[in-house]
Amino acid sequence: MPNELLACYQACIDTLRASNECYDACLLETNPAELKECIRLTRECADMCAFAAQAISRKSPYVEQICALCAQICEACGHACGPHQHDYCQRCAKQCFQCAEACRAIFA
Amino acid sequence: MPNELLACYQACIDTLRASNECYDACLLETNPAELKECIRLTRECADMCAFAAQAISRKSPYVEQICALCAQICEACGHACGPHQHDYCQRCAKQCFQCAEACRAIFA
Amino acid sequence: MPNELLACYQACIDTLRASNECYDACLLETNPAELKECIRLTRECADMCAFAAQAISRKSPYVEQICALCAQICEACGHACGPHQHDYCQRCAKQCFQCAEACRAIFA
Amino acid sequence: MPNELLACYQACIDTLRASNECYDACLLETNPAELKECIRLTRECADMCAFAAQAISRKSPYVEQICALCAQICEACGHACGPHQHDYCQRCAKQCFQCAEACRAIFA
Numbered sequence: 001m002p003n004e005l006l007a008c009y010q011a012c013i014d015t016l017r018a019s020n021e022c023y024d025a026c027l028l029e030t031n032p033a034e035l036k037e038c039i040r041l042t043r044e045c046a047d048m049c050a051f052a053a054q055a056i057s058r059k060s061p062y063v064e065q066i067c068a069l070c071a072q073i074c075e076a077c078g079h080a081c082g083p084h085q086h087d088y089c090q091r092c093a094k095q096c097f098q099c100a101e102a103c104r105a106i107f108a
Numbered sequence: 109m110p111n112e113l114l115a116c117y118q119a120c121i122d123t124l125r126a127s128n129e130c131y132d133a134c135l136l137e138t139n140p141a142e143l144k145e146c147i148r149l150t151r152e153c154a155d156m157c158a159f160a161a162q163a164i165s166r167k168s169p170y171v172e173q174i175c176a177l178c179a180q181i182c183e184a185c186g187h188a189c190g191p192h193q194h195d196y197c198q199r200c201a202k203q204c205f206q207c208a209e210a211c212r213a214i215f216a
Numbered sequence: 217m218p219n220e221l222l223a224c225y226q227a228c229i230d231t232l233r234a235s236n237e238c239y240d241a242c243l244l245e246t247n248p249a250e251l252k253e254c255i256r257l258t259r260e261c262a263d264m265c266a267f268a269a270q271a272i273s274r275k276s277p278y279v280e281q282i283c284a285l286c287a288q289i290c291e292a293c294g295h296a297c298g299p300h301q302h303d304y305c306q307r308c309a310k311q312c313f314q315c316a317e318a319c320r321a322i323f324a
Numbered sequence: 325m326p327n328e329l330l331a332c333y334q335a336c337i338d339t340l341r342a343s344n345e346c347y348d349a350c351l352l353e354t355n356p357a358e359l360k361e362c363i364r365l366t367r368e369c370a371d372m373c374a375f376a377a378q379a380i381s382r383k384s385p386y387v388e389q390i391c392a393l394c395a396q397i398c399e400a401c402g403h404a405c406g407p408h409q410h411d412y413c414q415r416c417a418k419q420c421f422q423c424a425e426a427c428r429a430i431f432a
Binding site (some may be wrong): 109117124125126127128129131132154155158161162164167168 | 217224229231232236239240242262263266269270273274275
């Protein structure tokens with residue numbers, strides 16, 4: 001696998017994990033109402049990253065379009081989680097922005 | 109596709125939809141804390157049903173084992189949503205129990 | 217669910233099934249070499265349709281972008297399967313083009 | 325995440341990649357008829373591993389049952405790819421058996 005795709009695969013995998021860990025932690029909070037947007041977007045982001053990781057590793061002919069969409073959804077998830085001070089939100093946001101960048105390197 | 113598999117495919121598809129609609133509605137409630145278990149299990153159930161629908165339609169050699177797991181997760185989701193009086197929770201629970209039955213017909 | 221989204225959900229579900237049935241039948245042929253492109257694109261298409269059905273039913277904020285990508289992949293799968301005279305290829309192609317149209321109605 | 329779950333998450337991710345790379349390479353062979361079983365099981369295995377990685381990272385209440393099924397499908401994929409001498413089949417088989425072991429550590 002070319003280096004850029006491998007980096008993107010790894011970023012998707014790390015973001016899948018960070019998003020799902022954030023999702024789980026948000027649901028355990030006493031007041032999940034404050035975190036609705038995080039809950040919704042971390043699921044969105046985890047599913048998108050899993051889909052992108054599948055596409056990259058099976059050499060999908062649509063890998064560029066899929067990474068373009070993944071970049072967009074990772075960005076949105078980063079912006080939803082970034083304003084929250086919980087460790088897991090911060091980790092998720094940081095990972096999302098990094099994954100968006102790795103995805104942009106594929107379709108740019 | 110044999111009748112029982114087709115019925116199970118359709119039940120999975122209907123439960124994927126009912127679970128996701130319940131998930132979305134729960135997140136829109138003013139007090140999602142009361143619905144944490146629904147939120148978690150409707151996602152679990154929707155993902156399991158999508159996985160089972162894929163397996164049934166591609167004639168997976170593991171369709172029986174996958175349907176056995178799907179029955180278990182649908183049951184759990186039905187029990188999580190059943191006690192809530194919202195229309196979408198009731199619809200989801202009813203659909204989940206029906207899907208569990210359709211799945212049991214495959215591996216029984 | 218609005219009518220257009222419901223129609224698109226159903227089209228995705230029918231195409232998931234037709235694509236996977238075509239994939240399975242192609243793999244059972246004595247000469248799958250002639251059908252490589254079908255095998256690859258039916259998997260691509262089934263996975264995309266499952267992803268879109270999930271997105272539609274959970275009211276994803278990215279449903280338009282996801283349907284746009286789904287339309288593109290369905291078109292490609294229809295063009296890969298269309299030239300083959302097997303019943304399952306013809307059914308798949310017809311279903312793919314119909315799904316592409318239903319997806320375009322979402323983001324148009 | 326506890327060490328055993330983290331090891332299992334990583335094994336699923338590595339097996340998702342090895343399976344999909346094997347699937348892609350099998351489809352590029354001049355005689356894919358010899359590799360039908362690999363093609364079918366590598367897809368089965370990649371999808372199962374992606375599903376398991378999602379379940380592990382979102383702390384699914386069904387992680388043990390999902391890992392039990394994942395172990396079974398990884399074993400089957402390893403046995404399908406093992407007899408073939410292509411590098412990618414050998415890599416895939418080795419990775420599958422390692423993932424099956426990591427999964428068994430979760431539900432044992």
